[in-house]
Amino acid sequence: MKIRVAAVGDVHLGEDIRGRYREKLQGIEEHADVLLLAGDLTRHGTPAEGRIVAEEFGGLPVPVVTVLGNHDYHSDAEDEIGAMLDDAGIHVLRDDATVISLDDGTRLGVAGGKGFGGGFAGKCASEFGEPQMKSFVGHTREIAERWHKALKGLDDVDHRVVLSHYSPTKDTLAGEPLEIYPFLGSYLLAEAADAEGADLFLHGHAHHGTEKGVTPGGVRVRNVALPVLGRAYAVYCLGGEDPESC
Amino acid sequence: MSDEARQQAASSHDAPHYVAARVQQALAEDERTSELGVRVDVRGDDLYLRGQVECAERRARMTDVAGENAPGLKVHNEVTVMEVRGPGEEETL
Numbered sequence: 001m002k003i004r005v006a007a008v009g010d011v012h013l014g015e016d017i018r019g020r021y022r023e024k025l026q027g028i029e030e031h032a033d034v035l036l037l038a039g040d041l042t043r044h045g046t047p048a049e050g051r052i053v054a055e056e057f058g059g060l061p062v063p064v065v066t067v068l069g070n071h072d073y074h075s076d077a078e079d080e081i082g083a084m085l086d087d088a089g090i091h092v093l094r095d096d097a098t099v100i101s102l103d104d105g106t107r108l109g110v111a112g113g114k115g116f117g118g119g120f121a122g123k124c125a126s127e128f129g130e131p132q133m134k135s136f137v138g139h140t141r142e143i144a145e146r147w148h149k150a151l152k153g154l155d156d157v158d159h160r161v162v163l164s165h166y167s168p169t170k171d172t173l174a175g176e177p178l179e180i181y182p183f184l185g186s187y188l189l190a191e192a193a194d195a196e197g198a199d200l201f202l203h204g205h206a207h208h209g210t211e212k213g214v215t216p217g218g219v220r221v222r223n224v225a226l227p228v229l230g231r232a233y234a235v236y237c238l239g240g241e242d243p244e245s246c
Numbered sequence: 247m248s249d250e251a252r253q254q255a256a257s258s259h260d261a262p263h264y265v266a267a268r269v270q271q272a273l274a275e276d277e278r279t280s281e282l283g284v285r286v287d288v289r290g291d292d293l294y295l296r297g298q299v300e301c302a303e304r305r306a307r308m309t310d311v312a313g314e315n316a317p318g319l320k321v322h323n324e325v326t327v328m329e330v331r332g333p334g335e336e337e338t339l
């Protein structure tokens with residue numbers, strides 16, 4: 001039961017590049033069974049940019065699932081943008097999960113959301129001191145708790161993917177300045193995937209990072225930020241033990 | 247404050263470190279750019295921008311925003327425009 005997962009993040013669409021991404025998605029159904037978007041779909045998070053995202057990724061021949069990124073929150077219009085994408089048939093994950101069923105009966109579970117920062121085990125922020133610090137770290141902890149639940153709920157699927165904007169590991173941040181790691185992700189996100197089990201963890205956000213990494217528990221991590229990939233989308237084949245089968 | 251002291255305060259405020267920080271902040275927060283991942287370096291009278299953007303228009307706007315926030319410095323915009331290729335080879339996991 002194999003499935004080909006296309007993924008990209010950080011497309012940062014705006015009026016100035018309207019229509020250009022759609023061209024790159026021509027024929028996607030020949031390469032992939034589903035497209036997952038890892039957030040930062042817009043530049044400023046305005047409803048006008050949200051509309052461009054809906055046009056660019058709506059009505060594709062494969063199902064599309066997305067999370068939002070920090071840029072999509074910038075204008076406090078994330079709910080409106082989310083609703084626009086929902087209307088365009090793009091499934092927006094909000095710290096929950098969805099199941100995609102292919103014609104051959106293969107079921108792919110996708111869980112996740114925006115995620116957040118805090119840093120990585122041994123070198124991370126903690127919920128201590130000022131209220132601002134507590135709310136920063138608390139935000140990530142609450143998100144991770146919801147991801148545990150979302151993944152637990154995916155019990156009758158063939159494959160499970162975690163879709164996030166922020167990174168679960170340092171591996172895929174290589175190339176970013178060390179000083180900003182705590183703003184790029186959190187080990188709590190990895191912990192959710194490791195505890196509940198997943199085949200793949202996709203994220204974006206780290207434009208200068210590296211594509212490939214792994215969580216402490218051995219879940220494969222892929223940073224699919226567009227500047228990292230340099231290609232319209234990456235394709236990952238799950239369940240294809242025989243390399244020829246995908 | 248004497249003229250000399252004022253001058254000293256202004257120049258220490260404008261130390262390369264702070265100019266670079268101010269430009270980086272402006273590139274992130276200015277509506278025209280909203281670019282977070284840009285490297286900004288100041289060396290003497292020269293300011294360098296490095297990174298990647300989606301189109302030439304976005305790169306040009308970065309020069310404007312950087313210049314406005316670093317008066318007197320020459321802006322060298324070394325940002326590259328991303329070349330987005332096709333999907334390429336798939337990876338089996």
Ligand SMILES: [Fe+2]
Nearest residue numbers: 010040205207
């Ligand atoms: Fe981004």
Ligand SMILES: [Fe+2]
Nearest residue numbers: 040069070205
């Ligand atoms: Fe981001």
